[in-house]
Amino acid sequence: MQQANVRVDGKRLWASLMELAQIGATPKGGVCRLALSELDGEARRLFVRWCDEAGCTVAVDAIGNIFARRVGRQPDVPPVLFGSHLDSQPTGGKFDGAYGVMAALEVVRTLNDLDLITEAPLEIVAWTNEEGSRFQPVMMGSAVYVGAHDLAATLAARDRDGISVGEALARIGFAGNAGLFARPARAYFEPHIEQGPVLEETGNIIGVVTGALGLRWFDVEAIGQDSHAGATPLRLRRDALLAAAEVAVELDRIAQAHQPNGRATVGAINAWPNSRNVIAGRVVFTVDLRHADEPALDAIEGAFRAACAAIGAARRVTFNITEVSAYPVTHFNASAVAAVRAGAQALGLPHMDIVSGAGHDAVNMAGHAPAAMIFVPCAGGISHNELESAEPAHLEAGCNVLLQAVLATANA
Amino acid sequence: MQQANVRVDGKRLWASLMELAQIGATPKGGVCRLALSELDGEARRLFVRWCDEAGCTVAVDAIGNIFARRVGRQPDVPPVLFGSHLDSQPTGGKFDGAYGVMAALEVVRTLNDLDLITEAPLEIVAWTNEEGSRFQPVMMGSAVYVGAHDLAATLAARDRDGISVGEALARIGFAGNAGLFARPARAYFEPHIEQGPVLEETGNIIGVVTGALGLRWFDVEAIGQDSHAGATPLRLRRDALLAAAEVAVELDRIAQAHQPNGRATVGAINAWPNSRNVIAGRVVFTVDLRHADEPALDAIEGAFRAACAAIGAARRVTFNITEVSAYPVTHFNASAVAAVRAGAQALGLPHMDIVSGAGHDAVNMAGHAPAAMIFVPCAGGISHNELESAEPAHLEAGCNVLLQAVLATANA
Numbered sequence: 001m002q003q004a005n006v007r008v009d010g011k012r013l014w015a016s017l018m019e020l021a022q023i024g025a026t027p028k029g030g031v032c033r034l035a036l037s038e039l040d041g042e043a044r045r046l047f048v049r050w051c052d053e054a055g056c057t058v059a060v061d062a063i064g065n066i067f068a069r070r071v072g073r074q075p076d077v078p079p080v081l082f083g084s085h086l087d088s089q090p091t092g093g094k095f096d097g098a099y100g101v102m103a104a105l106e107v108v109r110t111l112n113d114l115d116l117i118t119e120a121p122l123e124i125v126a127w128t129n130e131e132g133s134r135f136q137p138v139m140m141g142s143a144v145y146v147g148a149h150d151l152a153a154t155l156a157a158r159d160r161d162g163i164s165v166g167e168a169l170a171r172i173g174f175a176g177n178a179g180l181f182a183r184p185a186r187a188y189f190e191p192h193i194e195q196g197p198v199l200e201e202t203g204n205i206i207g208v209v210t211g212a213l214g215l216r217w218f219d220v221e222a223i224g225q226d227s228h229a230g231a232t233p234l235r236l237r238r239d240a241l242l243a244a245a246e247v248a249v250e251l252d253r254i255a256q257a258h259q260p261n262g263r264a265t266v267g268a269i270n271a272w273p274n275s276r277n278v279i280a281g282r283v284v285f286t287v288d289l290r291h292a293d294e295p296a297l298d299a300i301e302g303a304f305r306a307a308c309a310a311i312g313a314a315r316r317v318t319f320n321i322t323e324v325s326a327y328p329v330t331h332f333n334a335s336a337v338a339a340v341r342a343g344a345q346a347l348g349l350p351h352m353d354i355v356s357g358a359g360h361d362a363v364n365m366a367g368h369a370p371a372a373m374i375f376v377p378c379a380g381g382i383s384h385n386e387l388e389s390a391e392p393a394h395l396e397a398g399c400n401v402l403l404q405a406v407l408a409t410a411n412a
Numbered sequence: 413m414q415q416a417n418v419r420v421d422g423k424r425l426w427a428s429l430m431e432l433a434q435i436g437a438t439p440k441g442g443v444c445r446l447a448l449s450e451l452d453g454e455a456r457r458l459f460v461r462w463c464d465e466a467g468c469t470v471a472v473d474a475i476g477n478i479f480a481r482r483v484g485r486q487p488d489v490p491p492v493l494f495g496s497h498l499d500s501q502p503t504g505g506k507f508d509g510a511y512g513v514m515a516a517l518e519v520v521r522t523l524n525d526l527d528l529i530t531e532a533p534l535e536i537v538a539w540t541n542e543e544g545s546r547f548q549p550v551m552m553g554s555a556v557y558v559g560a561h562d563l564a565a566t567l568a569a570r571d572r573d574g575i576s577v578g579e580a581l582a583r584i585g586f587a588g589n590a591g592l593f594a595r596p597a598r599a600y601f602e603p604h605i606e607q608g609p610v611l612e613e614t615g616n617i618i619g620v621v622t623g624a625l626g627l628r629w630f631d632v633e634a635i636g637q638d639s640h641a642g643a644t645p646l647r648l649r650r651d652a653l654l655a656a657a658e659v660a661v662e663l664d665r666i667a668q669a670h671q672p673n674g675r676a677t678v679g680a681i682n683a684w685p686n687s688r689n690v691i692a693g694r695v696v697f698t699v700d701l702r703h704a705d706e707p708a709l710d711a712i713e714g715a716f717r718a719a720c721a722a723i724g725a726a727r728r729v730t731f732n733i734t735e736v737s738a739y740p741v742t743h744f745n746a747s748a749v750a751a752v753r754a755g756a757q758a759l760g761l762p763h764m765d766i767v768s769g770a771g772h773d774a775v776n777m778a779g780h781a782p783a784a785m786i787f788v789p790c791a792g793g794i795s796h797n798e799l800e801s802a803e804p805a806h807l808e809a810g811c812n813v814l815l816q817a818v819l820a821t822a823n824a
Contacts, residue, residue: 196640324688
């Protein structure tokens with residue numbers, strides 16, 4: 001049998017995705033399955049049962065990441081790892097994360113159907129708490145796995161009800177073995193819906209993900225002077241909302257100068273006193289800056305800070321800028337990316353190179369093993385939303401690309 | 413005795429203001445005396461007692477406006493009316509409204525000290541619910557008095573607890589006689605703190621108020637598409653917050669083109685989902701447009717609507733504009749304004765003509781009788797705030813101008 005002839009079972013993949021989506025299903029057709037909740041535990045148990053049934057050996061590490069190992073002909077070489085996460089946003093969809101894990105399972109089931117044993121072992125992984133909705137930080141499981149975050153500190157993080165990660169892991173029975181951390185892997189592949197509109201808009205089915213945008217998050221406070229909207233002439237105003245609006249417009253100009261990969265977003269804004277006839281004396285807003293190149297990201301941040309300084313001076317408004325977090329630009333491993341691209345080419349699927357705008361566990365893994373991702377379209381680019389939707393044929397195509405990339409890597 | 417020689421007692425004015433400010437005093441030095449509350453009732457009773465002690469005849473109309481009449485030599489001619497309001501904002505100051513009523517009382521007390529009887533009778537007025545904080549609409553008492561609002565509908569307006577204006581009036585014992593409405597007046601004068609920074613900034617003590625800005629209020633909804641801040645390239649965004657920010661900046665440009673009396677303010681803004689890594693799909697913001705000339709206000713509104721249309725088309729964001737309320741431009745009566753100006757000149761007080769940016773009961777009265785206002789500075793232009801502050805000497809000066817204007821008008 002030639003590698004190019006093997007195909008996954010798209011109907012089985014879809015059926016598993018739909019069965020999994022029942023756990024935490026919302027009335028609007030989405031999923032609410034917060035990390036380490038009872039529902040997350042239920043989804044984990046279903047996944048573990050399916051892995052058992054597929055002949056895998058399941059292990060759980062000390063942050064709750066689940067590894068389902070399928071033997072290879074060479075039992076002692078590092079495995080090819082692939083998967084994603086099972087947790088969701090509070091009003092999440094059926095595919096974000098779940099697709100990567102179910103696609104990984106489908107690859108193993110297909111190899112079982114074909115009695116095909118790879119040279120290197122394979123491991124499906126379901127990372128703990130990618131979303132960061134209940135416990136911070138995001139991408140928790142992969143970060144602890146690769147040593148980017150400290151285990152003890154992470155286990156002590158608490159949700160709004162005061163429950164710690166460690167307590168929640170114990171409650172659902174997924175506190176495992178720290179000795180599993182940071183094992184070598186031949187490669188890591190993560191299939192995922194794009195969560196953006198580019199594949200759909202360009203008519204591509206497969207996104208060959210070459211890396212991820214670097215990210216810098218800021219909180220910005222604008223301090224002016226609240227005063228009467230009628231009684232205060234323009235020249236005597238210190239309008240924090242107007243100054244914030246001017247920064248938002250200027251940020252768009254800055255990002256437009258760094259296309260196609262520059263992004264600048266003011267997503268949240270709150271004004272005080274937030275009254276229709278009072279000039280706002282205080283406004284707090286968020287700034288999200290991204291780019292595929294670190295020097296360009298530096299330039300964007302510099303222009304943003306300069307804009308605040310200039311607008312603040314002109315409007316007599318003080319800007320206080322606080323960096324909230326930052327992720328460097330990620331460049332995925334060239335060989336792993338090539339394996340994904342070759343898979344799409346071999347299958348004759350319309351594909352394009354794409355840079356992930358969102359963070360993923362693959363970003364953490366990229367520093368630890370040759371990593372790459374496979375994107376498939378989602379309707380309208382909508383994600384983190386109960387309306388998240390994807391075509392069965394596209395999900396099947398992405399799974400077939402994963403199968404090709406895994407076989408090529410595991411048998412190399 | 414020449415009119416130019418009479419002076420009010422500034423210390424007595426200040427003492428009355430401070431005593432009144434004890435009713436509803438807040439820990440931060442302000443006043444919370446919502447319209448028709450128990451505290452408003454207490455303030456009204458104190459005011460009525462002081463009017464009784466000053467020899468006035470007190471009457472209350474059916475919306476609770478209080479009139480304290482001092483006889484004139486010609487008992488049957490229309491009185492000269494002067495005053496303001498006793499209610500406050502929830503976190504209001506000691507001077508907004510209260511100053512006008514206490515200044516009016518001080519004028520009567522001064523005339524009593526001097527045994528000076530004017531030709532026309534005088535009436536101090538304390539209007540009901542100028543602030544509109546508890547019951548809408550604002551400037552309620554004067555609007556019903558002049559027939560701009562229907563009495564029955566106004567009495568039926570309810571606060572957040574379901575208590576109607578009529579019930580609240582009855583509870584505090586200030587439901588009076590509808591026959592008092594819309595009586596002719598020779599003139600109406602209202603002293604008030606400026607609630608803006610212009611007098612302070614220009615070094616003037618008296619603002620000769622020639623009119624009030626026309627006002628148009630809008631709610632604006634911007635509908636875009638919420639999407640991932642990382643995964644959505646700029647060219648595919650429909651960013652409602654960015655479009656709203658662009659409108660805010662454009663509104664400032666529009667108002668700058670209509671100086672010195674044009675005003676445009678975005679005071680309140682709310683975004684959904686208001687999350688740092690999600691492009692806002694929906695933003696609601698307020699627009700407050702003002703000008704001293706109706707055609708200019710038309711031009712500002714037209715430019716605002718055109719800006720929304722252009723920005724909406726460019727950003728693929730839909731703007732829904734709802735007019736919330738509108739007040740036409742007010743031009744105060746030339747003779748009444750001249751009486752105020754002459755008073756300031758006679759007293760040698762630094763003064764300037766000024767247009768009120770805020771609404772006042774005088775705006776309602778301007779359609780009914782020759783009306784004018786006297787502004788005095790407040791520190792930093794701050795009002796509707798517990799930190800509201802005014803100089804005793806300035807309050808005394810404004811009260812002396814009121815005395816001059818009242819005497820000149822009542823004896824004309």
